[in-house]
Amino acid sequence: MSTLKRVFGFDRLRPGQEAVISAVLACLAVNPDYRHGGRGDELLKRIEARARAQGIxxxxxxxxxxxxxxxxxxxxxxxxxxMPTARASLYNYQRNSKVFEKTL
Structure with missing residues (x-):
């Protein structure tokens, strides 16, 4: 089963959706037992590299x-x-998440 199917419940994206999903990082977490070892930095570097490869x-x-x-x-x-319109429309104002952006 593909990650897309497992996580989002469908097999493929419609045209234009891949960029929207790939451009917003809603969560990056490192298990407390593994913090302070550069793992968060490594995850972010890989996410950024993958986004660049997709043209983000x-x-x-x-x-x-x-x-x-x-x-x-x-x-x-x-x-x-x-933020991309499709993602911005899902923003939960009750959570009051801060929004940041980085040019890749």
């Missing part, structure tokens, strides 16, 4: 607790309005 020019992140971590890695404060 801007990577957005949403965070409620680690704004400083993303700022230290080159992300700049942004807004919901700058």
């Amino acid at each position: 020019k801007t990577l957005f992140v949403l965070t409620t607790r680690t704004a400083h971590w993303f700022r230290e890695r080159g992300f700049e404060p942004s807004s919901v309005e700058r």
